[in-house]
Amino acid sequence: MFVNVNANSAVRPKFLGEHDGLSRAQVILSEFKYSRGTEVFGEAEPAEYVYQVVEGAVRSYKLLSDGRRQIGAFHLVGDIFGLENGAVHRFTAEAIVDTTVRLAKRVNLEHVARADALVARDLLSMTTSNLQHAENHMLLLGRKTSLERVAAFLLEMDSRLTAAGVMALPMSRRDIADYLGLTLETVSRTLSCLHGKGLLDFLGQTQRQIVLRNRSELAKLDL
Amino acid sequence: MFVNVNANSAVRPKFLGEHDGLSRAQVILSEFKYSRGTEVFGEAEPAEYVYQVVEGAVRSYKLLSDGRRQIGAFHLVGDIFGLENGAVHRFTAEAIVDTTVRLAKRVNLEHVARADALVARDLLSMTTSNLQHAENHMLLLGRKTSLERVAAFLLEMDSRLTAAGVMALPMSRRDIADYLGLTLETVSRTLSCLHGKGLLDFLGQTQRQIVLRNRSELAKLDL
DNA sequence: CGAAGTATTGAGACGTCTCAAAATTAGTGG
DNA sequence: CCACTAATTTTGAGACGTCTCAATACTTCG
Numbered sequence: 001m002f003v004n005v006n007a008n009s010a011v012r013p014k015f016l017g018e019h020d021g022l023s024r025a026q027v028i029l030s031e032f033k034y035s036r037g038t039e040v041f042g043e044a045e046p047a048e049y050v051y052q053v054v055e056g057a058v059r060s061y062k063l064l065s066d067g068r069r070q071i072g073a074f075h076l077v078g079d080i081f082g083l084e085n086g087a088v089h090r091f092t093a094e095a096i097v098d099t100t101v102r103l104a105k106r107v108n109l110e111h112v113a114r115a116d117a118l119v120a121r122d123l124l125s126m127t128t129s130n131l132q133h134a135e136n137h138m139l140l141l142g143r144k145t146s147l148e149r150v151a152a153f154l155l156e157m158d159s160r161l162t163a164a165g166v167m168a169l170p171m172s173r174r175d176i177a178d179y180l181g182l183t184l185e186t187v188s189r190t191l192s193c194l195h196g197k198g199l200l201d202f203l204g205q206t207q208r209q210i211v212l213r214n215r216s217e218l219a220k221l222d223l
Numbered sequence: 224m225f226v227n228v229n230a231n232s233a234v235r236p237k238f239l240g241e242h243d244g245l246s247r248a249q250v251i252l253s254e255f256k257y258s259r260g261t262e263v264f265g266e267a268e269p270a271e272y273v274y275q276v277v278e279g280a281v282r283s284y285k286l287l288s289d290g291r292r293q294i295g296a297f298h299l300v301g302d303i304f305g306l307e308n309g310a311v312h313r314f315t316a317e318a319i320v321d322t323t324v325r326l327a328k329r330v331n332l333e334h335v336a337r338a339d340a341l342v343a344r345d346l347l348s349m350t351t352s353n354l355q356h357a358e359n360h361m362l363l364l365g366r367k368t369s370l371e372r373v374a375a376f377l378l379e380m381d382s383r384l385t386a387a388g389v390m391a392l393p394m395s396r397r398d399i400a401d402y403l404g405l406t407l408e409t410v411s412r413t414l415s416c417l418h419g420k421g422l423l424d425f426l427g428q429t430q431r432q433i434v435l436r437n438r439s440e441l442a443k444l445d446l
Numbered sequence: 447c448g449a450a451g452t453a454t455t456g457a458g459a460c461g462t463c464t465c466a467a468a469a470t471t472a473g474t475g476g
Numbered sequence: 477c478c479a480c481t482a483a484t485t486t487t488g489a490g491a492c493g494t495c496t497c498a499a500t501a502c503t504t505c506g
Contacts, residue, residue, distance in 0.1 A: 064446045070365040072361055117343070124347050127351055127354060128350055135285070139293040188453060223288050405462075408485090408486085409463075412486080414485095428470085
């Protein structure tokens, strides 16, 4: 099932096993592919692995009993996810598009962390940046209008995945809505509104390629 | 300004310096009092100390430029707050009522953590529980109704500060609203509604002492 | 090219917010 | 301790933003 791969990809972000993200950790790495829509791990499942997106995109979410969904984060190329302190995962993680992940056995990581204080420090700083993102997102979900939420989303994605001026969103309107605490219709309407104001353009024949025309106006909308 | 105190209080929770929360750390501890409404630290201020509530209650919040406020957490007796990985605080912290805190210099704590892996582990697990709280709160803020939010709030506070069956809330309706992403009127109406249904009672002549009459019905409301 | 999935747009419903007033509680100084 | 004032809470009525439901358009994929 798991294929051992150590081939170097020529991609920008720092990957597990390269001496950065998780220092010069001697952890066993594998790669695995998930096709669009499949689950990487489920909420409350034992947290056996830690993952990093090599290619594609992943959403982590929680569900209420009646199906309402809150996406806590999108994981894009280079992002590490599924890192838990406790025994089980607190989110469900699904591939948004066909996705390749690199994975490390959690117990190995913990073993290395015990020996190497730098690795332990990396674990803390990753957890801290997750916390920081969650804190900012609470402000968005609790207090921002739909326009402010969508503007914040666009700016976040712009900074994380824009290549050559074009932002190719992997996620659907529904995913965006569940991330922003809105409905997909409200997201769609708000994007149309921003397009109408000349702040962004839709590119080609897909609605998921977006070009930001006026970042500073968007930034003003995101208080 | 800071008074060195090592007197043992006879209170329930484990405190800094007692061999639990932060292991057998040899950190210098002081106590300090903040009167109702005063700021303990501000957002983006250098994070020089880590705090623990000895008596009273604290709110941590973020503000938007126009004054909208999102409270990220309430810190009650025993809770540690102001723990940062980065150089600065990401929230403003204010005393809700007259409050006594114990505080430790952050650099000392880091120094100890470097020497003692158990302390380092405690730091990570504290950050993780903050993260876990934030993740649950994102679900609440993004997807729950006002009734579900208030029910969740009551159950959270019930588990954290009920003494002798009575829950003495230190925070105002406005604080609750800013925690739940609602307005104070909606919080008040929702509490009235729950009272009307016989799920809770208001005690004495204050509106901040509440007795939960039917926890299981409340739990059903909090999906 | 047809079918399924996704996005847009519209119209009306609904939940929460806003504004306002009254009731209650807390705080202050005599 | 009381009287007075300020602050907080409750309650009401109407406004507003987002949601729901529905229809249409567009894109993707077999």
